[in-house]
Amino acid sequence: MPDYESHEHDVLVIGAGGAGLRAAIEASAAGVRVGLVCKSLLGKAHTVMAEGGIAAALANVDERDSWKVHFSDTMRGGQYVNNWRMAELHAKEAPDRVRELEAWGAVFDRTPDGRILQRNFGGHKYPRLAHVGDRTGLEMIRTLQDHGVHKGMDVFMEHTVVTLLKDGQRVVGVLAYERERGRFKLFRAKAVVLATGGIGRAFKITSNSWEYTGDGHSLAYDAGAELIDMEFVQFHPTGMVWPPSVMGILVTEGVRGEGGILLNKEGKRFMFAEIPDNYKEQTADNEEEGWRYTQGDKDARRPPELLTRDHVARCIVREIKAGRGSPHGGVFLDIAWIHKRIPNAAEHIKRKLPSMYHQFKQLAGIDITREPMEIGPTTHYVMGGVRVDSDTQMSRIPGLFACGECASGINGANRLGGNSLSDLLVFGKRAGEYAAKFAKEQKPGAIDGAQLEAAERHALAPFERGGQGEAPYAIQHDLQAMMQDLVGIVRREDEMQRALTGLQSLWQRAAKAGVTGNREYNPGWHTALDLSNLLTVSEAVVRSAIDRKESRGAQFRDDFPDKDPAFGNVNTVVWKGPDGAMQLRREPIPAMREELKKVIEEMK
Numbered sequence: 194m195p196d197y198e199s200h201e202h203d204v205l206v207i208g209a210g211g212a213g214l215r216a217a218i219e220a221s222a223a224g225v226r227v228g229l230v231c232k233s234l235l236g237k238a239h240t241v242m243a244e245g246g247i248a249a250a251l252a253n254v255d256e257r258d259s260w261k262v263h264f265s266d267t268m269r270g271g272q273y274v275n276n277w278r279m280a281e282l283h284a285k286e287a288p289d290r291v292r293e294l295e296a297w298g299a300v301f302d303r304t305p306d307g308r309i310l311q312r313n314f315g316g317h318k319y320p321r322l323a324h325v326g327d328r329t330g331l332e333m334i335r336t337l338q339d340h341g342v343h344k345g346m347d348v349f350m351e352h353t354v355v356t357l358l359k360d361g362q363r364v365v366g367v368l369a370y371e372r373e374r375g376r377f378k379l380f381r382a383k384a385v386v387l388a389t390g391g392i393g394r395a396f397k398i399t400s401n402s403w404e405y406t407g408d409g410h411s412l413a414y415d416a417g418a419e420l421i422d423m424e425f426v427q428f429h430p431t432g433m434v435w436p437p438s439v440m441g442i443l444v445t446e447g448v449r450g451e452g453g454i455l456l457n458k459e460g461k462r463f464m465f466a467e468i469p470d471n472y473k474e475q476t477a478d479n480e481e482e483g484w485r486y487t488q489g490d491k492d493a494r495r496p497p498e499l500l501t502r503d504h505v506a507r508c509i510v511r512e513i514k515a516g517r518g519s520p521h522g523g524v525f526l527d528i529a530w531i532h533k534r535i536p537n538a539a540e541h542i543k544r545k546l547p548s549m550y551h552q553f554k555q556l557a558g559i560d561i562t563r564e565p566m567e568i569g570p571t572t573h574y575v576m577g578g579v580r581v582d583s584d585t586q587m588s589r590i591p592g593l594f595a596c597g598e599c600a601s602g603i604n605g606a607n608r609l610g611g612n613s614l615s616d617l618l619v620f621g622k623r624a625g626e627y628a629a630k631f632a633k634e635q636k637p638g639a640i641d642g643a644q645l646e647a648a649e650r651h652a653l654a655p656f657e658r659g660g661q662g663e664a665p666y667a668i669q670h671d672l673q674a675m676m677q678d679l680v681g682i683v684r685r686e687d688e689m690q691r692a693l694t695g696l697q698s699l700w701q702r703a704a705k706a707g708v709t710g711n712r713e714y715n716p717g718w719h720t721a722l723d724l725s726n727l728l729t730v731s732e733a734v735v736r737s738a739i740d741r742k743e744s745r746g747a748q749f750r751d752d753f754p755d756k757d758p759a760f761g762n763v764n765t766v767v768w769k770g771p772d773g774a775m776q777l778r779r780e781p782i783p784a785m786r787e788e789l790k791k792v793i794e795e796m797k
């Protein structure tokens with residue numbers, strides 16, 4: 194057996210974003226030894242970028258809000274293919290998780306009477322997002338880190354996990370490499386929690402950071418877990434489109450929550466043109482009412498800019514395709530117009546949206562208090578992920594748990610903004626709790642030297658091929674371009690079949706990728722290792738999207754533009770077959786409990 198530096202824990206958490214930190218805190222509180230491994234520095238996880246807020250039915254701003262409204266908003270937004278039990282737990286537990294965060298030191302924006310302030314966001318019936326300006330993720334990470342480090346967990350920064358190790362069916366540890374020196378390390382654990390985030394880097398235009406290469410999805414898949422709903426990739430309607438160097442960077446939905454409107458090049462507010470039937474009752478049919486809603490008028494209905502992200506993104510694409518887009522291929526998002534409605538509008542915008550003000554000023558030379566922004570859709574979030582038990586977050590592999598963006602279920606076909614940060618807290622806590630419970634019931638498993646050797650051989654193969662092999666960046670670039678063009682917001686069978694063929698050739702090229710230099714901070718090597726993760730998740734997206742022959746939520750099929758009731762009650766499941774090929778099946782969603790059906794009926 195190779196002789197690595199090794200560490201032993203009861204629970205090993207992979208990922209130090211909101212989900213991983215919350216899981217690690219809970220497992221530590223249960224009295225077990227906890228290790229936390231992350232690919233970047235502590236504090237740099239993607240969660241730190243979250244802007245708009247955390248969705249929780251605290252009912253601080255509108256007393257009509259409750260877990261029932263939040264539950265039915267989440268199910269409606271997800272077009273009813275969500276795991277309803279997860280949506281129920283999430284809606285019920287999110288308020289406690291937010292209050293707990295406050296008790297641990299998070300300084301939220303306040304209502305005049307000192308309670309946590311909540312803002313409007315797309316698809317949420319009432320103002321529901323607890324926030325800290327537009328820097329909520331930073332406050333969340335800071336608070337969880339401060340709380341977590343005092344719990345005594347061991348933190349391993351800049352370590353990338355490359356494989357999960359198994360003893361029979363059970364997961365018993367991981368092999369990781371230290372990015373700084375390139376050395377391998379063995380982590381033994383009785384339970385492993387994946388909290389590795391999303392897959393946005395499989396696409397060319399994305400709001401996601403370099404870390405989002407689908408590692409957790411792919412590690413779980415290779416270890417025998419199932420992935421579900423991978424066809425549902427969220428394209429956020431508002432990313433920056435200009436200059437090219439910043440294309441894809443997110444423009445928070447908070448801009449629309451504060452009254453921002455979408456305009457085409459003719460200056461027309463185009464979102465009123467098409468309001469989906471299931472939202473007609475809840476949506477304003479005139480500009481005056483929409484404005485009153487954003488200003489807190491409880492009798493007004495939401496403006497159509499605050500419809501769900503899938504719908505808003507498609508309307509933007511429609512305008513661009515019809516030749517009514519902005520000069521750089523997007524449309525306009527205007528918050529400056531509110532100076533017609535309120536005094537001191539510029540100060541108000543800077544106070545409510547400080548990051549957006551600086552982002553546009555510094556990156557695009559635009560003053561958003563005076564001019565409209567140019568925006569267009571950007572790959573933002575993946576609803577699909579590791580299939581887990583709704584209550585415990587354990588996958589079908591004993592000892593392997595998943596939470597946060599790399600797990601799936603709660604969001605169905607489309608996630609509502611703000612529901613990710615609350616998901617991290619609710620299901621991060623649950624994953625930590627049940628992983629600790631599982632670990633307490635187990636003896637340490639045996640580590641198989643052959644698995645370690647195979648993983649090391651695979652990881653070092655790009656060095657063997659050296660300069661003779663193809664540069665990994667070229668392969669990554671071609672994959673991203675192909676996914677963007679052929680499997681993006683608008684999908685067709687023929688294009689996706691071309692993507693499937695393209696993936697076969699990319700797999701072959703990845704197997705021949707080569708890198709030069711040594712193992713210390715070698716980004717070429719890191720990219721070469723990311724490739725198989727990116728290819729696995731891309732293949733899962735393409736196969737699942739081909740199979741779902743309908744349009745629902747984030748999946749829009751040009752060749753099947755309507756919802757098909759036959760798909761309204763199924764999840765798409767993929768897993769690795771015995772021969773290594775990806776398998777797929779449709780699985781019926783279990784019938785919802787009667788009392789929850791009633792809740793949805795009541796809230797219609």
Ligand SMILES: Cc1cc2nc3c(=O)[nH]c(=O)nc-3n(C[C@H](O)[C@H](O)[C@H](O)COP(=O)(O)OP(=O)(O)OC[C@H]3O[C@@H](n4cnc5c(N)ncnc54)[C@H](O)[C@@H]3O)c2cc1C
Nearest residue numbers: 208209210212232239240244245246354390597598611614
């Ligand atoms: C710009 C932006 C704004 C957003 N705003 C909001 C918002 O306002 N509200 C909301 O609800 N959602 C928002 N989201 C979505 C939300 O931020 C994410 O879905 C969420 O933060 C994901 O958290 P996580 O804990 O699952 O993963 P992350 O925070 O991404 O953490 C992943 C961790 O896994 C580690 N990791 C990954 N792979 C490996 C590996 N192989 N080995 C070791 N470690 C690994 C990483 O280093 C990192 O520590 C936003 C997203 C973006 C991009």
